[in-house]
Amino acid sequence: MKSVLLVVFIALLAACSTAPYQSLDQEQVRTSDVLDTLPSWYHHNLGLQLNGGNQYPEQQALASLLKQADLEFIRGNFQACQILLERAQRISTREPSVYVRLSYLFWLESNTQSAEQMARRALALVVRDPVAAQEVKRLLLAIQANQY
Amino acid sequence: MKHTNTSRFKTFMSWVFKLSLVGIVVLAILMAYMDAKVREKFEGKRWALPAKVFARPLELYPGLALQPKYLIQELDQIGYQRVPNVVTPGQYSFNGDEMDVFRRYVKLYDGEEPSARVHMRFSAGTIESLWLDGQPVGLARLEPLLIGGIYPKHNEDRQLIQLEEAPSLLLKTLVAVEDRDYYNHFGISLKGIARAMVVNVQRGGLVQGGSTLTQQLVKNFFLTRERTLVRKATEALMAILVELHYSKDDILETYLNEVYLGQSGRRAIHGFGLASQFYFGKHISRLSPPEIATLVGMVKGPSVYNPKRKPENAKARRNVVLDVMNQHGLISNYEFAVWQKRELDVVQYSQYQRIEYPAFLQLVRRQLRSDYADSDLTSEGLRIYTSLDPIIQRRAEHAMSNRLASLESGYRMPKDSLQGAMVIAGTESGEVEAVVGDRNPRYFGFNRALDANRSIGSLAKPAVYLTALRSPQYNFITPLDDSEIKIAGANGSVWQPQNYDKDSHGIVPLYQAMSRSLNQATARLGLQIGLKNVVQTFHDLGVSRDIPAYPSIVLGAFEMNPFDVAQMYQTIAASGFQTPLKAIRGVTTQDGQLLSRYGYDVKQSIKTEPIYLLQKIMQRVVKEGTARYLNSQFDDSLNLAGKTGTSDSQRDSWFAGFSGDKLAVVWVGRDDNESMPLTGSSGALRVWAETFKGLPLKPLYPLPTENIVEQWVDIEQNAISSEDCDGAVQLPFIQGRLPLQTLNCAQAPTPSTSKSWWSRMFD
Numbered sequence A: 001m002k003s004v005l006l007v008v009f010i011a012l013l014a015a016c017s018t019a020p021y022q023s024l025d026q027e028q029v030r031t032s033d034v035l036d037t038l039p040s041w042y043h044h045n046l047g048l049q050l051n052g053g054n055q056y057p058e059q060q061a062l063a064s065l066l067k068q069a070d071l072e073f074i075r076g077n078f079q080a081c082q083i084l085l086e087r088a089q090r091i092s093t094r095e096p097s098v099y100v101r102l103s104y105l106f107w108l109e110s111n112t113q114s115a116e117q118m119a120r121r122a123l124a125l126v127v128r129d130p131v132a133a134q135e136v137k138r139l140l141l142a143i144q145a146n147q148y
Numbered sequence B: 001m002k003h004t005n006t007s008r009f010k011t012f013m014s015w016v017f018k019l020s021l022v023g024i025v026v027l028a029i030l031m032a033y034m035d036a037k038v039r040e041k042f043e044g045k046r047w048a049l050p051a052k053v054f055a056r057p058l059e060l061y062p063g064l065a066l067q068p069k070y071l072i073q074e075l076d077q078i079g080y081q082r083v084p085n086v087v088t089p090g091q092y093s094f095n096g097d098e099m100d101v102f103r104r105y106v107k108l109y110d111g112e113e114p115s116a117r118v119h120m121r122f123s124a125g126t127i128e129s130l131w132l133d134g135q136p137v138g139l140a141r142l143e144p145l146l147i148g149g150i151y152p153k154h155n156e157d158r159q160l161i162q163l164e165e166a167p168s169l170l171l172k173t174l175v176a177v178e179d180r181d182y183y184n185h186f187g188i189s190l191k192g193i194a195r196a197m198v199v200n201v202q203r204g205g206l207v208q209g210g211s212t213l214t215q216q217l218v219k220n221f222f223l224t225r226e227r228t229l230v231r232k233a234t235e236a237l238m239a240i241l242v243e244l245h246y247s248k249d250d251i252l253e254t255y256l257n258e259v260y261l262g263q264s265g266r267r268a269i270h271g272f273g274l275a276s277q278f279y280f281g282k283h284i285s286r287l288s289p290p291e292i293a294t295l296v297g298m299v300k301g302p303s304v305y306n307p308k309r310k311p312e313n314a315k316a317r318r319n320v321v322l323d324v325m326n327q328h329g330l331i332s333n334y335e336f337a338v339w340q341k342r343e344l345d346v347v348q349y350s351q352y353q354r355i356e357y358p359a360f361l362q363l364v365r366r367q368l369r370s371d372y373a374d375s376d377l378t379s380e381g382l383r384i385y386t387s388l389d390p391i392i393q394r395r396a397e398h399a400m401s402n403r404l405a406s407l408e409s410g411y412r413m414p415k416d417s418l419q420g421a422m423v424i425a426g427t428e429s430g431e432v433e434a435v436v437g438d439r440n441p442r443y444f445g446f447n448r449a450l451d452a453n454r455s456i457g458s459l460a461k462p463a464v465y466l467t468a469l470r471s472p473q474y475n476f477i478t479p480l481d482d483s484e485i486k487i488a489g490a491n492g493s494v495w496q497p498q499n500y501d502k503d504s505h506g507i508v509p510l511y512q513a514m515s516r517s518l519n520q521a522t523a524r525l526g527l528q529i530g531l532k533n534v535v536q537t538f539h540d541l542g543v544s545r546d547i548p549a550y551p552s553i554v555l556g557a558f559e560m561n562p563f564d565v566a567q568m569y570q571t572i573a574a575s576g577f578q579t580p581l582k583a584i585r586g587v588t589t590q591d592g593q594l595l596s597r598y599g600y601d602v603k604q605s606i607k608t609e610p611i612y613l614l615q616k617i618m619q620r621v622v623k624e625g626t627a628r629y630l631n632s633q634f635d636d637s638l639n640l641a642g643k644t645g646t647s648d649s650q651r652d653s654w655f656a657g658f659s660g661d662k663l664a665v666v667w668v669g670r671d672d673n674e675s676m677p678l679t680g681s682s683g684a685l686r687v688w689a690e691t692f693k694g695l696p697l698k699p700l701y702p703l704p705t706e707n708i709v710e711q712w713v714d715i716e717q718n719a720i721s722s723e724d725c726d727g728a729v730q731l732p733f734i735q736g737r738l739p740l741q742t743l744n745c746a747q748a749p750t751p752s753t754s755k756s757w758w759s760r761m762f763d
Helices: A002-016 A026-031 A040-051 A060-075 A078-091 A096-108 A112-126 A130-144 B002-043 B068-077 B168-178 B190-203 B213-222 B229-245 B248-258 B271-280 B289-298 B311-327 B333-339 B358-368 B374-379 B390-410 B457-470 B510-515 B519-529 B531-540 B551-555 B562-573 B608-623 B629-633 B684-692 B757-761
Strands: B051-054 B091-094 B098-103 B106-108 B111-113 B116-123 B126-132 B146-150 B156-158 B260-264 B267-270 B383-386 B419-426 B432-436 B479-482 B506-509 B584-588 B594-597 B641-646 B652-658 B662-669 B708-714 B728-734
Touching (some): A060 A096, A096 A130, A112 A130, B156 B271, B168 B213, B168 B289, B213 B229, B213 B248, B248 B271, B289 B333, B390 B662, B419 B684, B457 B519, B457 B531, B562 B608, B608 B728, B652 B684, B662 B684
Parallel strands (some): B051 B383
Antiparallel strands (some): B051 B146, B091 B098, B383 B584, B584 B594, B641 B652
């Protein structure tokens, strides 16, 4: 009985989900733009503002890790996502979008303290870019107000 | 008379019977005890498996600054074989600017990397392009170097194998050489004992034992090495019990994993699985017949027939084993003739013949202590993935031992009188990449990087100046008084700090007081801003120990160890964002299940603006101050920053320096705390320079904020000036904390014959 209920519950969740990630496989990842699959809030708050029109950074290694991290993020594999972001950080210690992503990640895990610190780290790195700075400040304020 | 004799006989028999009964009961109890012991050992966990500790996996990507020679060193260390053309995993080729690495399958705490062919093209010490199995890629990882283990007290190490993994030739040879009746006896071999007795009588001494494999196993598992009859009897009884309970295959598999096969430093090599990796750099299933003969030959005497230490003995013994193999029809006459002439072919480098990094391993163990019991670390076969960078570690070790020796000869100090320690970490990640705890980096003992608490001297000064820059009353050029100063102590004593050159320098701008490490100006500044505030800044920078609010703390008259100093400077290097220094990334079980992960954590503990100014001053320490030696050693564009430190009476020589990506703290001193003819600049700084010379560093660009302004000022007048004014220099300020006066350029006195000393500095 319990397992039947579980199956029904999972089916219900799947039906409610708008993210098309169920069909993603390695082949598709290679051929499609991962950003297209991101939820709109993520799209607006991260890719667009920080990377100038949804572009991943030019550095291939960094872009590759961020793409994989985004994929794990939308799959809900937050630990895998965080590990990939930490690898990205080691390669490019001053890439603000790494810290913004980490901030979102901690926020979604209800770790607002770490989320705020990651956002602060990002802010220190984008301060000379007014558009990005504005966006990170908005994120910081939202975290501080604990609104999502 | 007859009656008396009969009565005595009856009494005697009665005693015999009683004693026999007691003997049987005692024997039964003994057997039951031994049986329990045997079953407990065989049915429980048979061996304590030490945790294995790995370095970071090397991430390869286009744009990575990496000298091919360092990559080759690492590949050699992880046991890759250099060949003209790579064919199988574990090989690499290099032709000057192109490298092919056939990567082995590797399992890490965060996933796995399949076996693949990694091709790199180098240009000017940088990876220009990268392919994986023929496809251009942005990233590829290599397998990490095994850097040590966390062993139980007896230091046994082994790599467990199952019977089916062992080549049948190995099993047949082992049985033929050590116990040819193995499959027929019940634990002890009467034939074997008789044969040994004959040989011993013929040779007139104890030259051959009649122990079966089961007896050898029992001896290793439960008994001592002493040669007594009681011990031999116990061994025989236990061997019979083992055979009663367990199959021949089970006993043989246990033997293969238990047998002692040599020593590597403090580490004891047990079992054929580890031995085949250690001596031949290959899995047991890939051993060749002569290699099998070498290993089986070692069983008789792992030290006497050690192929690395005593190759002649080992070769002779191998040939004896090959002869036995030939007699038993395991190899042909032709093979015997060819193989007995073959070299031993032991590997020079292999993952399992590793160089250990004791100082780093100690740090790993300490950081794991809060999450794991010692027994887990020494017995569960955990896999610990760390951030150690073998390339940097090697450079640091070499620089420390090399430079200390040359300092001793250069300053005519007794040989081996100096000691040193170093901690290197990523500035932003806080990951510890190298630790040196002794000038002999292989020494397992007192770890100065973690445990040598020494006066930090002028390394304390950045905290004092940072305290000032956090307060609205101070800016980059605030004039400080570097005249003599006397401070009365509580018990009538007087503290009178002096500058290193014993001179006073009058009024100096704040940034120069620090870049020139002026003690009098710093002492006065510390008192002005308040000692409690200075202590608070130390804590904000990550110093967790208690610091008493005495005046002398501003000149570092308190003790810290290099690791804690590195934590303090990490906060400075990362623009006020403190990350706890960590050596571990993740821990998995033996079969790869993730147990714990140690991720990136950060906390902004200092505002970015005052740290920005402090970094700028610390860059001047390198450009024109006490660390200017680095100018001659490194490219200007790196904009390195740092601080030298020399404690009272020159007992300690320190340097803490950082680039855009690496931070290193170096301490040099004597264990007996005697003074040396060395300062921070002439001692520790030289070790730092030698470490990073030739290693790729990223330039340091302090992070400005919208509140930082670059302003033209006149330092002498402590006033705002303009670009076209004489003596004007452009310096950074926090918005709202500019000099109060503004100089009218046209009215400013123009020195006709000489310029002020600070104006000259900017010409």
